[in-house]
Amino acid sequence: MCSHYNRFKTYLLALVFGVSSLALSTQAYAQAPDAAQIEKGTAVFDANCKQCHAIDEVVVGPALRDATKRWPSEAAILNFIKYPQKTIEGGNAYAKGLYDKYKQFMPNHDFLKDDEIKAVIAYIKNPPAKVEEKKTDAAGAEGAAKEAAPADNGVITYVLAALVLVLFLVLVVLGLLVSVLTKYLNSNTEGLDEDDKEVISQTLGFDKFFGSVAFKAAVGFVFFIMIAKAGYDKVYSVGIHQGYAPRQPIAFSHKLHAGMYEINCNYCHTGVYKAKSASIPSVNICLNCHNSIKTESPEIKKLYSAVEKNRPIEWVRVHNLPDLAYFNHSQHTKVGGVECQTCHGNIQDMEVVQQHSSLTMGWCINCHRETVVKAEGNAYYDKLVAMHAKKSKEPMKVENIGGLECSKCHY
Ligand code: HEC
Ligand code: HEC
Ligand code: HEC
Ligand code: HEC
Ligand code: HEC
Ligand code: HEC
Numbered sequence: 001m002c003s004h005y006n007r008f009k010t011y012l013l014a015l016v017f018g019v020s021s022l023a024l025s026t027q028a029y030a031q032a033p034d035a036a037q038i039e040k041g042t043a044v045f046d047a048n049c050k051q052c053h054a055i056d057e058v059v060v061g062p063a064l065r066d067a068t069k070r071w072p073s074e075a076a077i078l079n080f081i082k083y084p085q086k087t088i089e090g091g092n093a094y095a096k097g098l099y100d101k102y103k104q105f106m107p108n109h110d111f112l113k114d115d116e117i118k119a120v121i122a123y124i125k126n127p128p129a130k131v132e133e134k135k136t137d138a139a140g141a142e143g144a145a146k147e148a149a150p151a152d153n154g155v156i157t158y159v160l161a162a163l164v165l166v167l168f169l170v171l172v173v174l175g176l177l178v179s180v181l182t183k184y185l186n187s188n189t190e191g192l193d194e195d196d197k198e199v200i201s202q203t204l205g206f207d208k209f210f211g212s213v214a215f216k217a218a219v220g221f222v223f224f225i226m227i228a229k230a231g232y233d234k235v236y237s238v239g240i241h242q243g244y245a246p247r248q249p250i251a252f253s254h255k256l257h258a259g260m261y262e263i264n265c266n267y268c269h270t271g272v273y274k275a276k277s278a279s280i281p282s283v284n285i286c287l288n289c290h291n292s293i294k295t296e297s298p299e300i301k302k303l304y305s306a307v308e309k310n311r312p313i314e315w316v317r318v319h320n321l322p323d324l325a326y327f328n329h330s331q332h333t334k335v336g337g338v339e340c341q342t343c344h345g346n347i348q349d350m351e352v353v354q355q356h357s358s359l360t361m362g363w364c365i366n367c368h369r370e371t372v373v374k375a376e377g378n379a380y381y382d383k384l385v386a387m388h389a390k391k392s393k394e395p396m397k398v399e400n401i402g403g404l405e406c407s408k409c410h411y
Helices: 002-030 033-048 074-082 084-089 093-102 114-125 139-186 194-201 206-211 213-237 254-260 283-290 298-309 329-335 340-344 361-370 379-391
Strands: none
Touching: 033 114, 074 084, 074 114, 084 093, 139 213, 206 213, 283 298
């Protein structure tokens, strides 16, 4: 009976480890070096090149499909991407021809590492099959699509972690079974054949040790912890973009405009005191000044070329709540009297806008629990304040006017 049990145990262990190594190899496959390189290239491209280039379409610069074939070597194209102006002025005839055609310098990319540029080149060599861009200015949809990718990865890791957890539990149960059975048989050795006796009385050698359930369980456990940690990190970072500071198509500086020149926020963000959305300024607002200021600057010329081509500047959206949440600017800035800086940080000191707050539900709720409603001078609140004062000595918080009700923030 015991030798059967022993064999059964071996089969189960083999099965368990077969499945775990399968799980491991799927993950390894998903990170094959080439695919990773292209994926990295896509990210670098989206962050640095997309505003001026598409694969199959002329944007500001040429369409990049087969661009690598137009250059003699990878080193040559890498050097051009890094120092275009130098290459053109250095007398490279092909580059000069490009410049004559597009009449604009591509900016230097010496801030990128060589392996980042190589990744972009890999992406250009292996572009998506079809034209990927739907030409809408719905930056929101684009952001959502970008978020979907990491979410998928998170789910895969989660499933793997769950799988390994189940395997680990199987191991623990097996371990317990073995010790219980061994104890039972030890106290009850009559009627067993030689084989079985040997199994029971075995001592712990190296072979036995590495084959032992305890050892395998320990390995399984460490493995499980590693996977679980990876899953945890992924899942908890999905959708949170605190610190996100994408490179923008024009080097617009809040530090210069809102800081040094003290232009009011709502001069550009015209909706911020009267609408749900603060809104991003159109080119026309910039041209109020830049029709005459810095007209020779290459950055400002991008404004003129946008007007000529009649396309909006494709600012990369920084803050983006998921669609399921409702947030209204005027309610907070005008009615609530909350300063921009409370939520957005010191924008007037930022060269490049960065997401200051987490924008999670917990963040909204915490502030609603702590913040006193600005009720003076607002007749709408007089009754509410009087009612609240009857019930409590505490000042009236956002919480008390329904700021924690699900339906206020979720449709
Ligand atoms: C501000 C606009 C702009 C940005 C950003 C930009 N480019 Fe360009 N790119 C151009 C222009 C314009 C040209 C045409 C050459 C010229 O006039 O300098 C060009 C040319 C090129 C060429 C040569 C194409 C050919 O047909 O041989 C490559 C390759 C290229 N860019 C890659 C990149 C990569 C990679 C990035 C991002 C790391 C990038 N560019 C970012 C504007 C831009
Ligand atoms: C001269 C026009 C101008 C002024 C003044 C200005 N902004 Fe902006 N703001 C922009 C432009 C253009 C963008 C989009 C490009 C960027 O993110 O840098 C932007 C982006 C932002 C964003 C990020 C939007 C997103 O994509 O999520 C915030 C937040 C912001 N501004 C807040 C402020 C605050 C607060 C002030 C006042 C202290 C201010 N801005 C003043 C033009 C302006
Ligand atoms: C109320 C006037 C005003 C508005 C509106 C305005 N700017 Fe400016 N901008 C300035 C001033 C002033 C400077 C600094 C000029 C200087 O350094 O001599 C400047 C400088 C710049 C520069 C730096 C140029 C360089 O090469 O040094 C950029 C880029 C720029 N603005 C982009 C924008 C954009 C994009 C918008 C629209 C979202 C905008 N500006 C709206 C007044 C304005
Ligand atoms: C109570 C917090 C809070 C305050 C105060 C606040 N914002 Fe925002 N802001 C947000 C949130 C949250 C988003 C993201 C909204 C979304 O994705 O729907 C946002 C987005 C923006 C955007 C991107 C465009 C948009 O409307 O989605 C701009 C620009 C902006 N804020 C400017 C401002 C300015 C200027 C002020 C001050 C006058 C201000 N904000 C005050 C929380 C705040
Ligand atoms: C810095 C503090 C702060 C943060 C952060 C904040 N709020 Fe508020 N919120 C307020 C204040 C103050 C009011 C009260 C305004 C008023 O008097 O009507 C308010 C009111 C509201 C209301 C109306 C509640 C009611 O019962 O009338 C909604 C909805 C709301 N906030 C949504 C959000 C969402 C969604 C977020 C997060 C994305 C958020 N808020 C983040 C301070 C904040
Ligand atoms: C003050 C505004 C506010 C209130 C009140 C609020 N939520 Fe949210 N909720 C948000 C915001 C903003 C998000 C999106 C940010 C995030 O995912 O963390 C969100 C996200 C969610 C999500 C999606 C979570 C995810 O990870 O995708 C669920 C589910 C949810 N809320 C349920 C509720 C329920 C149930 C209540 C009532 C008990 C409630 N919320 C009250 C602002 C609010």
